[in-house]
Amino acid sequence: ELLNFNFPSEPTVERVTLFADVILPLPLPRLYTYRIPLEMNDEVLIGARVIVQFGAKRVLSCIVADIHENAPEEYQAKYILDVLDDKPIVTAPQLKLFKWMAEYYMCTIGEVINAALPSALKLSSESRIQLHPQYNPEEDELILAAQEEKIIYALQQNQSLTFTEVGNLLQLKSYHKFIKSLIQKEAIIIFEQISDKFSPKVVKKVRLSEHFVQEEGMLEELFNQLTPKPKQLDVLLNYLQRVPVHQDVNQNYKGIEKNVLTNNPHLSVSSVNSLVKKGVLEQFDQVVSRFPMDVEAQQLPMTLSEYQEKAKDEILGLFKEKDTVLLHGITGSGKTEVYIDLIKHALEAGGQVLYLLPEIALTAQIVTRLMKVFGDKLGVYHSKFSDNERAEVWQGILSGRFQVVVGVRSSIFLPFHDLSLLIIDEEHEASYKQYDPAPRYNARETGLMMAHLQRAKTLLGSATPSIESYYNCQTGRWGLVSMTKRFGKAQLPDIELVDTRDEQKRKNMHSHFSGKLLTAIEERLQRQEQVILFQNRRGYAPFISCDECSWIPKCKYCAVSLSYHKYNNELRCHYCGYHERMPHDCPACGATTLKSMGFGTEKVEDELKLMLPKAEVQRMDLDTTKAKNSYQQIIADFENGKTNVLVGTQMVTKGLDFENVSLVGILNADTIINFPDYRAHERAYQLFVQVSGRAGRKGKPGSVIIQTRDPLQSIFRKVRNNDYQSLYEHEIEERMRFSYPPFVRMIRITIKHAEEDTSENAAIVLAKDLTDRLGKQQVLGPEVPYIFKIRNLFLNEIHIKLPRSNTNLRAAKDQLSQAIFNLKLLPDFKGLRVVVDVDPV
Numbered sequence: 123e124l125l126n127f128n129f130p131s132e133p134t135v136e137r138v139t140l141f142a143d144v145i146l147p148l149p150l151p152r153l154y155t156y157r158i159p160l161e162m163n164d165e166v167l168i169g170a171r172v173i174v175q176f177g178a179k180r181v182l183s184c185i186v187a188d189i190h191e192n193a194p195e196e197y198q199a200k201y202i203l204d205v206l207d208d209k210p211i212v213t214a215p216q217l218k219l220f221k222w223m224a225e226y227y228m229c230t231i232g233e234v235i236n237a238a239l240p241s242a243l244k245l246s247s248e249s250r251i252q253l254h255p256q257y258n259p260e261e262d263e264l265i266l267a268a269q270e271e272k273i274i275y276a277l278q279q280n281q282s283l284t285f286t287e288v289g290n291l292l293q294l295k296s297y298h299k300f301i302k303s304l305i306q307k308e309a310i311i312i313f314e315q316i317s318d319k320f321s322p323k324v325v326k327k328v329r330l331s332e333h334f335v336q337e338e339g340m341l342e343e344l345f346n347q348l349t350p351k352p353k354q355l356d357v358l359l360n361y362l363q364r365v366p367v368h369q370d371v372n373q374n375y376k377g378i379e380k381n382v383l384t385n386n387p388h389l390s391v392s393s394v395n396s397l398v399k400k401g402v403l404e405q406f407d408q409v410v411s412r413f414p415m416d417v418e419a420q421q422l423p424m425t426l427s428e429y430q431e432k433a434k435d436e437i438l439g440l441f442k443e444k445d446t447v448l449l450h451g452i453t454g455s456g457k458t459e460v461y462i463d464l465i466k467h468a469l470e471a472g473g474q475v476l477y478l479l480p481e482i483a484l485t486a487q488i489v490t491r492l493m494k495v496f497g498d499k500l501g502v503y504h505s506k507f508s509d510n511e512r513a514e515v516w517q518g519i520l521s522g523r524f525q526v527v528v529g530v531r532s533s534i535f536l537p538f539h540d541l542s543l544l545i546i547d548e549e550h551e552a553s554y555k556q557y558d559p560a561p562r563y564n565a566r567e568t569g570l571m572m573a574h575l576q577r578a579k580t581l582l583g584s585a586t587p588s589i590e591s592y593y594n595c596q597t598g599r600w601g602l603v604s605m606t607k608r609f610g611k612a613q614l615p616d617i618e619l620v621d622t623r624d625e626q627k628r629k630n631m632h633s634h635f636s637g638k639l640l641t642a643i644e645e646r647l648q649r650q651e652q653v654i655l656f657q658n659r660r661g662y663a664p665f666i667s668c669d670e671c672s673w674i675p676k677c678k679y680c681a682v683s684l685s686y687h688k689y690n691n692e693l694r695c696h697y698c699g700y701h702e703r704m705p706h707d708c709p710a711c712g713a714t715t716l717k718s719m720g721f722g723t724e725k726v727e728d729e730l731k732l733m734l735p736k737a738e739v740q741r742m743d744l745d746t747t748k749a750k751n752s753y754q755q756i757i758a759d760f761e762n763g764k765t766n767v768l769v770g771t772q773m774v775t776k777g778l779d780f781e782n783v784s785l786v787g788i789l790n791a792d793t794i795i796n797f798p799d800y801r802a803h804e805r806a807y808q809l810f811v812q813v814s815g816r817a818g819r820k821g822k823p824g825s826v827i828i829q830t831r832d833p834l835q836s837i838f839r840k841v842r843n844n845d846y847q848s849l850y851e852h853e854i855e856e857r858m859r860f861s862y863p864p865f866v867r868m869i870r871i872t873i874k875h876a877e878e879d880t881s882e883n884a885a886i887v888l889a890k891d892l893t894d895r896l897g898k899q900q901v902l903g904p905e906v907p908y909i910f911k912i913r914n915l916f917l918n919e920i921h922i923k924l925p926r927s928n929t930n931l932r933a934a935k936d937q938l939s940q941a942i943f944n945l946k947l948l949p950d951f952k953g954l955r956v957v958v959d960v961d962p963v
């Protein structure tokens with residue numbers, strides 16, 4: 123397929139020596155320049171991959187960022203070895219974006235490229251083995267062992283094999299000894315080869331051989347022949363049922379997947395094979411897409427209600443003057459339908475659209491909705507996809523096959539070249555920010571830059587906008603459009619607070635459930651309605667403790683207590699993944715009185731099943747959604763009414779749309795409110811409003827029960843009154859008073875070292891240097907964070923507050939880089955790691 127965009131083609135000047143700056147997939151702070159062999163002048167393209175040698179040993183694939191005539195001054199440029207793509211796989215605006223990300227988030231462009239490209243497009247060199255041309259196995263005096271023979275046969279057939287392939291062939295892990303013996307005999311040679319890991323999906327198919335189709339009467343004869351072989355006849359009939367014989371040969375030649383026949387328990391595999399052997403059926407390979415093809419759009423977008431139509435018109439109106447608009451619509455107001463309508467507009471005008479979502483769990487529902495409207499023009503992109511699937515989406519965008527893409531934060535890396543609309547749904551979500559590894563980017567900010575570079579419009583949407591975004595509307599930089607009603611007859615749910623201390627006194631708590639919440643759940647179950655229960659922690663209990671001696675198991679590598687996971691009877695660290703079996707007795711004093719403290723989603727699920735044995739309860743958290751399609755299954759089961767109660771972590775709070783949910787319970791609101799962070803209030807408000815927003819979305823009245831030890835806190839009043847305005851006013855004033863974003867930009871520097879003292883001393887030295895460079899006001903800390911050790915490294919933090927203006931920001935970042943560079947050179951601080959996080963959340 124042809125690329126339908128014009129990439130600025132370099133003027134091809136014959137016989138002029140050209141150089142290419144390339145982005146190596148390594149954390150290097152700069153681009154490297156390679157010389158283009160004259161005969162490749164026309165072939166090397168900006169945005170395409172080439173192969174170069176880096177250092178003495180490594181052969182790498184990399185992206186060409188620029189082509190020019192200037193030889194590097196500091197070193198002799200090596201030649202480009204090979205060209206991989208005849209068309210760019212990274213577009214011009216993408217390259218600009220990647221450069222911006224590296225600069226803004228203070229990482230290297232190699233790190234950005236590494237995160238951006240699906241592994242399948244990052245070629246790697248691998249060791250392969252090949253039979254030595256002089257080696258003749260027949261002359262080998264030693265008798266070949268059976269396995270050895272197998273390898274040599276495979277080598278003769280395939281020309282070369284990777285070590286993994288050899289391992290698989292031998293079905294052993296320790297094949298090194300074997301390879302060694304072959305090397306000693308000089309039977310094989312080992313060499314490095316660049317391999318393209320992206321492989322198209324091939325399906326084995328069978329079809330009726332041509333002459334049975336074309337020649338009159340052949341089929342009849344075949345039936346007669348097969349009469350004594352009823353099993354084979356069955357296969358044939360089964361085949362013909364699926365692929366009827368038409369005059370049109372091409373039609374016929376589609377064939378069917380061999381699996382369809384061989385997996386059918388009524389048909390015998392050997393009969394299928396016999397028919398192939400007889401030449402009745404023939405086998406062939408077909409390259410297929412990993413995604414549904416030929417999905418016709420089935421329906422138009424829903425007709426917008428009056429207020430949705432009005433919101434849409436306002437948005438389009440504002441887009442004439444502004445690049446960015448925030449849609450502040452309460453939960454259930456029908457923001458998605460407004461997006462869909464706008465996407466349709468954008469597609470009709472010929473542009474591409476990216477629809478960002480904060481969470482995979484959400485994509486399942488949205489994709490179903492969008493697929494109906496946009497058919498196979500819709501691409502989906504998220505981290506549960508395999509490398510090859512991601513590469514296929516990547517190439518599908520380049521080729522124009524996908525015009526709308528729905529995806530999570532990493533979708534901002536995709537190769538759009540003509541983006542006209544970017545939608546950032548649930549824009550307030552912290553999960554748009556990547557913590558680790560670099561680039562530590564926020565897809566919201568990066569998306570805005572991406573839209574800017576492509577001259578696209580951005581629509582952000584939320585029922586609970588981030589303070590920063592709302593502030594941008596207040597200052598007039600962005601447009602603001604509101605929807606204050608729920609769609610149709612639906613109303614916002616009633617929110618009731620339950621004082622758990624009171625309930626405890628009145629002996630009305632059943633473990634972690636108040637009597638009120640339990641009764642409410644039972645009522646919904648009787649009415650065949652559904653319930654969502656939210657608890658902010660996964661696992662069974664955040665820690666356990668000995669009743670006798672107060673011993674608490676801690677992680678070996680981190681300064682945290684281990685969480686108890688009951689389903690596999692394990693203690694697990696949520697920071698490094700370390701796990702051990704739950705001890706039966708206390709390892710400190712031998713007592714058998716180990717008690718679990720606090721509670722997570724697993725315990726909620728467990729207890730509810732005991733208390734309401736008839737209820738079908740399912741849990742959605744990190745532990746239950748590890749498998750590729752598990753979250754889709756959980757959501758489908760809940761949608762179909764197979765489950766009555768869905769228990770989960772913040773995964774259940776975001777954007778999900780279930781018709782039949784009439785009750786939402788928040789089991790413990792207090793841990794959320796009392797989080798030590800300047801955003802704690804904002805976060806708590808967002809979380810409570812969002813999770814409450816899952817109730818009563820389609821006409822049935824909904825209610826919310828929030829359990830707390832302190833129901834008089836002001837945050838609850840705001841949540842109950844759906845009073846975003848007063849939250850915003852309170853927050854923005856505090857942020858101004860204490861200099862927090864959006865009035866400053868924050869950078870967090872984390873210093874890590876295996877020695878506690880070294881970590882602390884380095885932090886002190888760095889803080890001092892930074893104070894000298896930037897001024898006292900700008901530097902906070904060093905401070906030991908609450909969790910002071912992770913993965914055996916001791917942490918210290920420094921926070922930097924910088925002015926908003928871009929010029930100052932750049933200068934300050936330069937100073938910061940310098941200071942870190944100098945710090946790492948000091949002999950006292952060997953092995954020091956410094957992590958810089960710009961706009962931490």
Ligand code: ADP
Nearest residue numbers: 424425426427453454455456457458459609779
């Ligand atoms: P939000 O994203 O604002 O929370 P949704 O877009 O999920 O809300 O809409 C809430 C519910 O109302 C959904 O089930 C949706 O299908 C329905 N809905 C919204 N707009 C329309 C419309 N114009 N016609 C029919 N149903 C609608």
Ligand code: ZN
Nearest residue numbers: 668671708711
């Ligand atoms: Zn003990």
Ligand code: ZN
Nearest residue numbers: 677680695698
């Ligand atoms: Zn740990």
